[in-house]
Structure formats: structure tokens, C-alpha cells
Amino acid sequence: MASDAATTPPFIEPLLESFSRKRLVVLGDVMLDRFIWGRVNRISPEAPVPVVEVERESLYPGGAANVARNLTPFGATVDLIGMVGEDDNAALFDRVLRADHIHTERLLRVADYPTITKTRVVARQQQVVRVDHERPRPLTTPQIGEIVAMLEEMAPGLDAIVLEDYAKGFLSPAVVEAVTGLAHDLGILVTVDPNPRNPIAWRGVAAVKPNRAEAFHEAGVADPHDALPPMEDTVLARVGERLLEKWDTEHVLITLGEKGMMLFSRSGDRYHIPTRAKEVFDVSGAGDTAIAVFTLALCSGATPRLAADLSNAASGVVVGKLGTAQITPQDLLDAWKNHEE
Numbered sequence: 001m002a003s004d005a006a007t008t009p010p011f012i013e014p015l016l017e018s019f020s021r022k023r024l025v026v027l028g029d030v031m032l033d034r035f036i037w038g039r040v041n042r043i044s045p046e047a048p049v050p051v052v053e054v055e056r057e058s059l060y061p062g063g064a065a066n067v068a069r070n071l072t073p074f075g076a077t078v079d080l081i082g083m084v085g086e087d088d089n090a091a092l093f094d095r096v097l098r099a100d101h102i103h104t105e106r107l108l109r110v111a112d113y114p115t116i117t118k119t120r121v122v123a124r125q126q127q128v129v130r131v132d133h134e135r136p137r138p139l140t141t142p143q144i145g146e147i148v149a150m151l152e153e154m155a156p157g158l159d160a161i162v163l164e165d166y167a168k169g170f171l172s173p174a175v176v177e178a179v180t181g182l183a184h185d186l187g188i189l190v191t192v193d194p195n196p197r198n199p200i201a202w203r204g205v206a207a208v209k210p211n212r213a214e215a216f217h218e219a220g221v222a223d224p225h226d227a228l229p230p231m232e233d234t235v236l237a238r239v240g241e242r243l244l245e246k247w248d249t250e251h252v253l254i255t256l257g258e259k260g261m262m263l264f265s266r267s268g269d270r271y272h273i274p275t276r277a278k279e280v281f282d283v284s285g286a287g288d289t290a291i292a293v294f295t296l297a298l299c300s301g302a303t304p305r306l307a308a309d310l311s312n313a314a315s316g317v318v319v320g321k322l323g324t325a326q327i328t329p330q331d332l333l334d335a336w337k338n339h340e341e
Contacts, residue, residue: 012336016329018300020075023157026068027147027179028164028171028193030082030107031116031134032093033062040123052123059096062118064164067193070292070314072101073328079154081147083108083139083170089115100326106150108143116168136169148178155182160189160299162291163205167197176200189299193291194218206298207251208243209291215239215254218246230262230272240264251304253311255290261315263308271305273312289318289327310336 038052061069068078080102084090086109093115097104116134120127139147151158161183165171180203183190190205196217202208216223219242224235236254243252244266252264260275293314297307313335314327 013333015297015300015302015306016074016333019296019329022159022296022299023077023079023154024071024160024162024295024299025079025081025106025151025154025158026064026071026162026164027081028064028067028162029116029166029168030065030080030084030093030170031062031118031166031168032089032096033060033066034058034117034119035060036119036121038121038123040128050123050128052121052128059092061093061096061100061102063116063166063168064162064170065093065097065102066288067162067164067292068097068102069100069326070289070318071296073326074296075329076296077103079103079106081106081108081150083110083113083143085109085113085115086111087115089117089133108139108146113137134168136167138169138172139175141174144175144178147175148182151179151182155186155188158186158188160191160295162295163190163192163202164288164291165193165195165198165200167195171198171200173200176202180204189295191291191295191298193287201247203248205247205249207253207294207304208247208249209253209255209287209294210243211255211287212236212257215243215252219243230256230259231270236262237264237270240270253290253294253308255287255315261290261308261312263304265304269305271308273308275312275316286315286318290315293327293332 035058036054037056038054040050040052042051044051064082065080068080071078084093084107094104114133114135119131121129180190192202192205192208194208194210196214216239219239221239240252244264250266254262258275261273263271290311294307294311297310314332317327317331317335
């Protein structure tokens, strides 16, 4: 099946330029990603574990904040709504968000809540260990009201909302119902990156983007792990159709790892996008990149197929970088042109 994107290359650059005129809200579980980079030359005499000699440290926005981080290089205005504490990690989190031009004014700050932080120790491009600091909790009714008030205030200039679920407690059925109800009334596009550990009825949103494991879990179908091409995979097709019905959504975009992506639409259209990744160094944050670019393209007027094509190209770029990487407009344009050639 031919891509409509392949017949419209002259429109790619103007489309990417239009991204800078969009305003989006990313709402969900936010966290600080800390990377400790080093080398391993010996095993500890205290225990059978490697000794990592630290060379440098890096801080990045994580979770829903990484989705926001993948939007700002395109010039879009991005507000982040999530929950942080009033601890040292919250101060570090603020600093890295501002460095990426992400608006922090709408974060909920809670005194007795530890800012979610994931610390990864990496040596020779391999993750040695990950240490998590978190204590998930649901939002209170007053906090949900505060979020709705924020969205009502921003609504006149808002183009899209991304709901990013890492199952850390921020997105509950009550929060989702309030946000999607408001968005529906105001005609604001809503997309979702779901998490199967948090069973929420994502009904009525424009698109949901699960990975293959999440999709099969949500559809209640056992994955046979067949090596079939996606367009010939009847079980995958059944999963896509079930999710369209279950979530009452216009589109389901399933990421398939090395097999690319599969777009299912309520119209009955099915579209497979082969992976564009040449080398895979790190899949951390690839799903965040995918939902960010897909949403930005959709709210900028791209067809669902073209939005999926661009999302797939963007993901192919970031998996070739180590860590939770960003993609720039030039990265995306280069990836697109190289594929077309």
C-alpha cells in the first residue's frame, strides 16, 4: 500500500514550519531522568558487582516531561501539567525544563511528595543499574479542579492535549474524564500514550498510541509473536479493531519495534509504516518521541497517515542516540529526505 506521504514531499517543509505556531499541553506523570556515565574496570571486593568510575552526570526531563521536550525544538509552545515535590530534585527538574523552553508554571507542587526520579548508571553504553525514587499517589478532588481551571484558561489558544501515562498515579479515571470532557466541549485534539498497569477507558479521544505488548494486553488477546509482515498479521488486525471499538477513538497507532508502526483508523483504513531506524543504541523515550510528533503533525493539519510517517521517522532518529534523546526539525527533515532518496 503506497503512502500518501510519499506523494506530498513538497508539503513537508511547510508542515514542519507550521509546528512553531502550535500550543500544546502535555499532562501526566512527570519525572527527572538522571544519568551517571562511567567506566568499569574491575569487580568490587565487597560484592560481585562492577565498580563504576563516574566520569560525568546528565539530567533530562522524563516521563510526560520528555514528551514536552520532544515538542519544543519545533518551536511549539508547550505547557506541562504534572505533580512534583518541593525537594532538591524538583529544583533540578525545574532547571532542566527551563533549559528546554518548557513552561513550568502549571506544575502542581506538593510539599510531602517526592519528585519522581530515575537514576541510571551507564558504562560502555550499557545500563548497569537503575535506581527509582517514587511514591505514587492519586490527585485529590481540589487538584483535579485546579487542572480543569488551568485548561479552561488556556483553551482559546490551545491546539492539542497529550495524556502521557506512566502509571505513577497522576492520571486517574476522574482526571481523564474531566480533561477529555472539557476538550470535547471545546474542540481540542486529545491523544494518549497509555499504560496497561493503569486501566483507563480512553473513550472519545482522537488517537491512542500503545506499543505491541500494551495493545495485545488491552485487547485481551494473546500475542502469538508470529514473524508475519504486519499487513498480513490477522491477529494484529483483530487487536487494532478491538481497540478502536474499546476506546471509541478515531485512530490507534501501534508501535511494533523493529517492524515499525501500524495505524488503524475508524474508517477501516490500515496502514503499515516500516521502521526507518538504521542503528538502535537506546529505545529509552522512543515512545515519547512518537506521540509528540504524531500529535503535533495531526493538530497542524497532517493526514493521519502522514502524521504516522513523520512519527515513525522521528522515532527512528532517537533510537540511534544514547539516552532520552531529542529530535530537531532538521533531524526529522534529513531523515525524511534520506528515506525518500
